[in-house]
Amino acid sequence: MGSVLVDLQIATENIEGLPTEEQIVQWATAAIQPEGNEVEMTVRIVDEAESHELNLTYRGKDRPTNVLSFPFECPDEVELPLLGDLVICRQVVEREAAEQEKPLMAHWAHMVVPWWLTFTRL
Numbered sequence: 259m260g261s262v263l264v265d266l267q268i269a270t271e272n273i274e275g276l277p278t279e280e281q282i283v284q285w286a287t288a289a290i291q292p293e294g295n296e297v298e299m300t301v302r303i304v305d306e307a308e309s310h311e312l313n314l315t316y317r318g319k320d321r322p323t324n325v326l327s328f329p330f331e332c333p334d335e336v337e338l339p340l341l342g343d344l345v346i347c348r349q350v351v352e353r354e355a356a357e358q359e360k361p362l363m364a365h366w367a368h369m370v371v372p373w374w375l376t377f378t379r380l
Contacts, residue, residue: 262286263339267302270348276303277366289371300343301370309347324350325369344373 264286266279277285282301304312309322316326329342346369355365 261296263296263298265298265300267300269302269304269308271305272348275352275362276348277363277370281363281366282370285367285370297339297341299341302343302345303348304345306347306349309345309350312345322347322350324354325373327373344370346370 262283264279264282266282268276270276286299306322309326310320312326313319313321313323316328317323324347326345327342328345330340332340346366351365351369352362355362358365
C-alpha cells in the first residue's frame with residue numbers, strides 16, 4: 259500500500275475545531291487506499307474573504323464556497339505524485355454543519371473525501 263502526503267496550510271485566524279493533518283491523511287487513505295507509490299495533495303483552510311476571492315476568480319461566483327478544487331495537470335511524460343489542491347472555507351463548513359445538524363468533523367471529512375476520490379479518477 260502506498261502513502262498519502264498532505265501539505266496542510268492553515269490560513270484562518272480561528273484554528274479551533276479544525277481537522278488535524280493526521281485526520282485528513284486518515285480520511286484520504288481510507289477513501290483512496292493508494293497502491294504502490296505515494297500521492298500528495300495540498301489542503302488549504304481559509305477564511306471567507308480568500309474563499310470568496312478564489313471563487314470569483316476561478317468560478318465567476320461572487321460569494322465564498324465550502325470547497326474549491328484545483329487538480330494538478332501534468333504532462334503524461336512527467337510522473338509526479340501530485341493530485342492537486344483543495345481550498346476549504348472554515349466558516350462555510352462550520353455554518354453548513356450547523357444547518358445540517360451534523361457533527362463538525364463529519365462535515366470536514368465530507369469536504370475532503372469526495373475530492374480525493376475525484377482527483378484519483380482524473
